[in-house]
Amino acid sequence: MEYTIGSIAPIFLAPVLAFVINAFIGNKLPRKGDWLATLSIFVSFIYSAKIFGDFVFGKFATDYFVHKTFTWFDLNYGDFVFKVDMGVYIDNMAAIMLLMVSGVATLIHLFSTWYMDHDERHGRFFTFLPLFTSAMLGLVLSDNLLSLFIFWEIMGFCSYSLIGIYYEKEKAGDASLKAFMTTRVGDVFLLLGMVAIWMVIGSVGYVDIYAAIAEGKFVGQTVLGISLASFAGFCIFMGGMGKSAQFPLHVWLPDAMMGPTPGSALIHAATMVAAGVYLALRMYPLMVIGDLTSFIAIIGAITAFGAATIALVQSDIKAVLAFSTISQLGYMMIGVGVGSYNAAFMHLITHAVFKACLFLSAGSVIHSIHEQEMPKMGGLRKKLPYTFFAMMCCTLAIAGIPFFSGFVSKDRILGDALYFGFMAGQSPLMAIVPILGFAGAGLTAFYMFRMMFLTFFDKPRDHHIYDHAHDEHLDARSNVPLLILTVFTLGFWYCGTLTGQSFGKVFGEKTEWFKILVEAPKVENFVNHSREEFSTVDTRAGVELEKAHYHHQTGYAGPNPDEHKIHTAHTIGAILSIIIAFSGVFIAFLMYIKKSVKPLSGKFPEFTKVLQAKYHFDELYVGIIIQKGLLGLNRFLAWFDMGVYDRFAVDGWAAVNRTLFRASKWFDNVIVDAIGVDGAGVAVNLFNLVLRIVQSGRIQFYFVMLVVVLASYIWTINI
Amino acid sequence: MINLISYLLISLVLFFVGVTVMVARKNIVAILLGIELVLNAAALNFVAYSKFVTNNLDGHIFSLFIIVVAAAEAAVGLAIVIRFFQIKETVHIDEATSLRN
Amino acid sequence: MFIHILFILSATLTLAGAFGVLATKNIMHSCIFLLASLIGIAGLYATMGADFVAVTQIMVYVGGIVILMLFAVMLTGGKDFVSKAQNLLGLAPSMGNKFTYSMGLFVGLVFVLTNAKLLWSVAFSMSSNEVTEAYPSTVNELGHLLIKDHVLAFELSSVLLLGALVGAAIIARPRKQ
Numbered sequence: 002m003e004y005t006i007g008s009i010a011p012i013f014l015a016p017v018l019a020f021v022i023n024a025f026i027g028n029k030l031p032r033k034g035d036w037l038a039t040l041s042i043f044v045s046f047i048y049s050a051k052i053f054g055d056f057v058f059g060k061f062a063t064d065y066f067v068h069k070t071f072t073w074f075d076l077n078y079g080d081f082v083f084k085v086d087m088g089v090y091i092d093n094m095a096a097i098m099l100l101m102v103s104g105v106a107t108l109i110h111l112f113s114t115w116y117m118d119h120d121e122r123h124g125r126f127f128t129f130l131p132l133f134t135s136a137m138l139g140l141v142l143s144d145n146l147l148s149l150f151i152f153w154e155i156m157g158f159c160s161y162s163l164i165g166i167y168y169e170k171e172k173a174g175d176a177s178l179k180a181f182m183t184t185r186v187g188d189v190f191l192l193l194g195m196v197a198i199w200m201v202i203g204s205v206g207y208v209d210i211y212a213a214i215a216e217g218k219f220v221g222q223t224v225l226g227i228s229l230a231s232f233a234g235f236c237i238f239m240g241g242m243g244k245s246a247q248f249p250l251h252v253w254l255p256d257a258m259m260g261p262t263p264g265s266a267l268i269h270a271a272t273m274v275a276a277g278v279y280l281a282l283r284m285y286p287l288m289v290i291g292d293l294t295s296f297i298a299i300i301g302a303i304t305a306f307g308a309a310t311i312a313l314v315q316s317d318i319k320a321v322l323a324f325s326t327i328s329q330l331g332y333m334m335i336g337v338g339v340g341s342y343n344a345a346f347m348h349l350i351t352h353a354v355f356k357a358c359l360f361l362s363a364g365s366v367i368h369s370i371h372e373q374e375m376p377k378m379g380g381l382r383k384k385l386p387y388t389f390f391a392m393m394c395c396t397l398a399i400a401g402i403p404f405f406s407g408f409v410s411k412d413r414i415l416g417d418a419l420y421f422g423f424m425a426g427q428s429p430l431m432a433i434v435p436i437l438g439f440a441g442a443g444l445t446a447f448y449m450f451r452m453m454f455l456t457f458f459d460k461p462r463d464h465h466i467y468d469h470a471h472d473e474h475l476d477a478r479s480n481v482p483l484l485i486l487t488v489f490t491l492g493f494w495y496c497g498t499l500t501g502q503s504f505g506k507v508f509g510e511k512t513e514w515f516k517i518l519v520e521a522p523k524v525e526n527f528v529n530h531s532r533e534e535f536s537t538v539d540t541r542a543g544v545e546l547e548k549a550h551y552h553h554q555t556g557y558a559g560p561n562p563d564e565h566k567i568h569t570a571h572t573i574g575a576i577l578s579i580i581i582a583f584s585g586v587f588i589a590f591l592m593y594i595k596k597s598v599k600p601l602s603g604k605f606p607e608f609t610k611v612l613q614a615k616y617h618f619d620e621l622y623v624g625i626i627i628q629k630g631l632l633g634l635n636r637f638l639a640w641f642d643m644g645v646y647d648r649f650a651v652d653g654w655a656a657v658n659r660t661l662f663r664a665s666k667w668f669d670n671v672i673v674d675a676i677g678v679d680g681a682g683v684a685v686n687l688f689n690l691v692l693r694i695v696q697s698g699r700i701q702f703y704f705v706m707l708v709v710v711l712a713s714y715i716w717t718i719n720i
Numbered sequence: 721m722i723n724l725i726s727y728l729l730i731s732l733v734l735f736f737v738g739v740t741v742m743v744a745r746k747n748i749v750a751i752l753l754g755i756e757l758v759l760n761a762a763a764l765n766f767v768a769y770s771k772f773v774t775n776n777l778d779g780h781i782f783s784l785f786i787i788v789v790a791a792a793e794a795a796v797g798l799a800i801v802i803r804f805f806q807i808k809e810t811v812h813i814d815e816a817t818s819l820r821n
Numbered sequence: 822m823f824i825h826i827l828f829i830l831s832a833t834l835t836l837a838g839a840f841g842v843l844a845t846k847n848i849m850h851s852c853i854f855l856l857a858s859l860i861g862i863a864g865l866y867a868t869m870g871a872d873f874v875a876v877t878q879i880m881v882y883v884g885g886i887v888i889l890m891l892f893a894v895m896l897t898g899g900k901d902f903v904s905k906a907q908n909l910l911g912l913a914p915s916m917g918n919k920f921t922y923s924m925g926l927f928v929g930l931v932f933v934l935t936n937a938k939l940l941w942s943v944a945f946s947m948s949s950n951e952v953t954e955a956y957p958s959t960v961n962e963l964g965h966l967l968i969k970d971h972v973l974a975f976e977l978s979s980v981l982l983l984g985a986l987v988g989a990a991i992i993a994r995p996r997k998q
Contacts, residue, residue, distance in 0.1 A: 696819070696820065698816070698817030698818065698819045698820030699813070699814060699816075699817060699820075700751075700813055700816055701742065701743050701751075701813055704739075704742055704743060705743055705924060705927075705928055708739060708928050708931060709928070709931060711935075712931045712934070712935040715935045716935060722824070722825065722828050722868070726828075726832075727865070727869070730832055730835060730836070730865065732933065733836055733839070734835060734836070734839050734858075734862075736929040736933055737836075737839040737840060737842070737843055737929070738839065739925070739928050739929055740843055740925035740926065740928065740929050741842055741843050741925075743924055743925040743928050744843065744924065744925040745843075745851075747848050748897075749848055749852075749890060749893055749894050749897065750842075750848055750851055752890065752893075753842055753851055753852065753855045753890065754842070756855060756859075756882070756886065757839055757842060757855070757858065760858075760859065760862050760882075763862075763874075764862060764865060764866075767866060767869055767871045767874060768869065770871075771869045771870060771871070777959060777962050777963055777966055778966075780871050780873065780874050780959060780963055781963065781966055781967065781970075781971050781974075783866075783871070783874045784873075784874060784877060784963070784967075785974055785978055787874075787877055787878060787881050787882060788881075788978045788981070788982065789978070789981065790882070790886065791881055791882075791885060791886055791982070791985075792981050792982050792984070792985035793985070794886045794889060794890070795889065795985050795986070795989040796985050796988050796989050796992070798889055798890065798892075798893040798989070798993075799988065799989035799990075799992035799993035800992055800993075801893055801897060802893060802896055802897065802992075802993040803992050803993055805896070805897040805898070806996065811897045811898075
């Protein structure tokens with residue numbers, strides 16, 4: 002396949018075109034232009050599928066990538082070099098992600114055409130959704146941090162618009178602002194990290210960064226006393242923390258549920274929150290040489306466990322899904338931290354699929370009963386059979402039940418985490434990571450099935466709602482997307498074995514395609530990379546890469562890999578996670594179906610309240626940091642500006658001017674007028690008086706004067 | 721012993737007296753008399769210097785011319801006095817205040 | 822010896838005459854005292870050997886100018902001279918007015934001091950020549966000087982005298998009433 006502008010650019014440009022058309026004339030189009038948006042995303046999907054086919058079915062090489070650049074601007078002048086290149090960088094990871102994003106986005110668009118049908122914000126929704134999708138696709142395609150950052154910000158803006166789409170609701174406006182501001186904190190750090198990298202290398206392209214790492218350009222560089230690689234890596238990871246809602250920047254995601262559910266499905270399941278993990282995966286070599294992987298793993302573990310605990314006591318169905326998203330993102334970050342590069346990416350993909358499906362199913366439930374609170378639901382299994390089936394499969398996936406995709410990816414992460422925590426020779430503190438990971442897995446299974454049981458099983462708790470629920474029919478727009486997504490929650494799409502642990506190889510080598518193709522980038526490969534121009538002609542040299550093959554790869558890129566021990570850890574981990582998952586399901590079953598075990602919330606009411614208040618993070622941020630800290634600083638600065646600076650520097654001049662005016666007035670009146678003008682007259686009068694005496698007219702007086710003057714002359718002459 | 725200084729002293733005193741006359745007397749003619757005294761003192765001075773210092777006769781010449789000029793000046797001055805008397809009917813010096821102020 | 826006597830007499834006459842001019846109330850007496858003083862000065866000239874100047878002094882000054890003054894006094898009513906005006910301080914002036922005398926004395930003092938400065942620098946640096954008995958006659962030499970060296974002054978003085986003559990006659994001529 003030829004990689005030219007014509008074959009890559011439509012992925013990104015088709016949705017942008019839909020955005021532009023919908024923005025200007027969307028209201029005049031039939032159905033407010035939603036079909037146009039869906040069509041544009043489908044076009045992106047076609048092109049992405051072509052690329053995916055070329056990478057996976059055509060080339061099938063681990064280290065294969067396509068890198069094309071074009072110069073955005075070039076400010077070279079003598080010694081001063083400032084050149085910014087933009088371009089595309091497609092490797093296996095990007096190809097898979099493109100397919101996932103465009104595919105999921107197409108299904109979500111299709112679903113939204115049904116969901117938002119009688120909504121008054123229908124047109125606005127379909128203006129921003131394709132823009133958002135194009136930003137995500139552009140982000141995946143981009144080859145440098147700068148264009149990633151541009152698309153990052155576009156996504157942030159679209160998220161702000163979509164969350165606050167019902168702008169008449171004050172809570173929606175607050176929530177959208179909160180989302181934007183919290184991710185902004187991360188974005189500032191991301192920009193700082195980019196600047197730090199630029200200072201060392203002079204460019205922020207991935208390839209340049211990998212080459213610089215291989216050449217050791219980061220060694221010995223420090224900023225403010227810490228190594229530059231750590232600083233840059235930390236800042237970039239902060240950006241990822243903001244976008245992927247890691248602790249402590251996770252507070253925006255629960256409030257983002259104010260937006261319409263399909264929007265949440267795209268933003269908070271498949272795309273935007275995945276962008277942070279994608280960034281961490283791309284910058285993985287930087288994190289390695291910056292020694293940040295342990296930090297990332299701990300943050301991920303805290304997030305995974307903490308969010309799971311909060312989700313235990315939520316009563317809104319969308320809130321449960323929001324916290325489960327935060328928790329699963331924590332797992333992805335654990336994967337990045339412990340070195341489980343491949344499994345982290347796989348979890349990203351699988352999570353996108355089943356979380357999108359879960360959100361869409363929740364949207365279907367909400368659409369039919371017009372209610373979000375789970376205590377009011379119950380027994381909807383009969384009313385919404387297709388939705389129930391889809392949601393059940395996805396819940397099984399997320400809970401980590403074998404044969405489903407979620408189990409494959411999560412188990413691999415936990416296995417590597419087990420190895421990392423206990424056997425890789427790290428400090429004992431790292432044991433927290435697998436412990437929290439497994440605990441969180443158990444809680445995940447528990448609360449997801451709690452959600453299922455409360456919603457679909459049992460007897461309906463509110464008969465009014467139950468009676469008025471719309472029955473579900475198989476419809477191309479409302480059910481089929483869910484079912485299509487459900488198909489891909491099965492495990493064997495991603496790995497050849499049914500359990501993901503290569504216990505039983507069923508279909509041969511190529512079925513482990515995911516594990517083979519996606520690997521942490523080897524920085525040595527990028528050292529002498531030559532640039533290819535992104536144009537209408539493909540100028541790659543016909544290089545044949547060695548076709549990858551399955552060779553006992555562990556997929557573990559962390560410290561101290563020992564194949565045998567890793568295998569042991571994975572085995573233990575698999576057994577452990579199966580046990581934990583099933584026990585979680587069983588406990589939920591006991592609590593909510595059999596009702597033989599009372600929910601623990603009754604036994605620990607104060608702790609329940611703390612969990613329901615999300616560990617009081619909102620109060621901490623708003624009440625203490627913002628109200629007392631920032632607003633206090635704001636008040637101080639305002640006081641300083643108005644009271645001190647304005648008073649002295651600005652108003653003070655008025656006082657100075659007044660004083661100068663009074664002084665000059667005095668000067669004018671006294672010195673100039675009185676002394677100068679009047680004084681001249683008085684002096685003349687005085688002299689007049691004197692002269693009148695002299696000019697007496699008496700001759701003898703004149704003569705006396707004459708003699709005196711003459712004498713004075715003689716006295717003054719030196720004889 | 722008569723030397724230069726004695727003549728100079730005499731001329732000094734004469735001059736002093738002449739100036740006093742000019743200042744102290746109220747009659748215009750008396751003032752003209754004082755002027756004559758002053759002129760004579762000067763002439764005496766010149767002749768004394770001519771005798772004792774320069775040993776030529778330039779001082780004498782100058783004294784002669786002083787006499788000539790004094791005569792002319794006295795004539796004109798007295799004509800003015802007479803005219804003044806014809807107008808003011810008096811010769812008091814304080815009546816000559818037309819140039820006052 | 823003769824010289825010294827002549828000198829003393831002439832000096833006394835000169836100074837007495839000068840003081841007399843100053844002191845007397847009567848204007849006629851002042852004129853006579855001036856006459857005496859001028860004769861004394863002529864004598865002083867004689868002691869210095871300035872024979873021509875002495876004689877000229879008597880002929881012109883004494884015989885001409887003082888007579889003229891006397892005529893003027895007689896023509897302007899000097900005897901009946903009474904002053905109505907006031908002096909500088911508004912007091913009625915008389916001959917013995919203290920203020921006018923003190924003014925005159927002040928002026929004289931100024932002059933004396935001035936001259937003392939002059940004289941001091943001049944007089945004692947001169948060689949002290951004495952007056953001797955025998956003098957050459959100055960007439961010949963004065964004649965030569967007047968014609969040769971100072972001829973301009975001579976001619977100009979004659980013009981001056983002409984002018985004075987005409988002017989005086991015009992100024993003092995009687996007016997038609």
